[in-house]
């Protein structure tokens with residue numbers, strides 16, 4: 001099968017397309033899909049660049065998120081059949097003609113494969129972080145990086161749960177946040193002072209979905225480090241962090257897809273790249289300002 005691979009960590013130029021890669025097969029409890037699109041996440045370029053500290057000792061296919069058509073069903077799997085359209089998280093690399101999924105949900109027919117490929121990591125991470133925060137209806141939540149893949153998903157789920165959401169983003173994305181019912185604010189120095197007038201009753205919880213040193217401001221705003229969760233800054237500052245090691249929220253895949261299908265949530269795709277331009281896809285994600293999900297179309 002064709003797959004994007006890399007054999008050593010480094011810049012995006014280490015990614016190349018191989019035409020003769022052995023196909024993976026679905027073991028027990030798993031399914032295999034003919035991949036139509038693979039989503040690019042920060043983790044993908046962090047592993048590829050070496051930043052994640054994961055040694056690469058053999059050719060490796062990047063990517064975890066994928067959408068496609070089921071073509072093998074492993075022993076013990078029920079509720080899904082060959083030919084079904086699904087999206088989920090790959091146990092093998094996702095940027096390939098076939099990928100074995102460990103977790104998946106049915107893709108609503110109204111969702112494109114590109115949109116579905118962009119969902120798994122943002123959806124799972126957003127729900128996991130919000131559940132950890134335990135923010136209740138009627139309360140105010142500040143999100144650092146509300147225009148990002150995880151942040152924008154979390155902001156809209158929180159809004160659906162009746163939460164008032166204030167979110168940081170670059171100015172070019174403030175209109176999008178406003179349209180989605182999220183109060184935008186610029187990130188950077190002086191954040192706490194900019195947020196206070198927007199939250200006259202105070203800030204109850206805060207989520208750092210972008211990093212860049214925002215956690216101390218979020219602790220100042222909530223008044224309690226226990227009311228702040230970061231997915232991107234593990235230096236902590238006393239705030240709680242989550243990397244999924246403590247448990248995953250896989251039901252989020254179906255929950256978020258249903259919200260999109262119902263027109264209640266948007267996860268915009270910024271750009272679609274062919275496999276041969278996987279490096280450019282990684283570079284756009286790594287820019288930190290992709291303006292939506294980055295997707296590699298597999299063909």
Ligand SMILES: NC(=O)c1ccc[n+]([C@@H]2O[C@H](COP(=O)([O-])OP(=O)(O)OC[C@H]3O[C@@H](n4cnc5c(N)ncnc54)[C@H](OP(=O)(O)O)[C@@H]3O)[C@@H](O)[C@H]2O)c1
Pocket residue numbers: 041042043121122125144145146147148149150151168169170171173187188209210211212230231232242243244285288289290291292
């Ligand atoms: N712990 C976990 O389980 C987990 C899971 C998924 C992701 N993550 C991590 O979470 C982070 C976000 O992931 P993502 O996929 O949502 O990324 P993304 O889509 O690239 O979003 C990046 C966000 O950061 C904002 N940003 C960029 N530069 C900034 C700066 N200097 N100051 C403040 N905000 C800035 C962007 O705002 P503008 O675009 O408006 O400029 C955007 O909202 C990454 O570090 C990723 O590794 C962690």
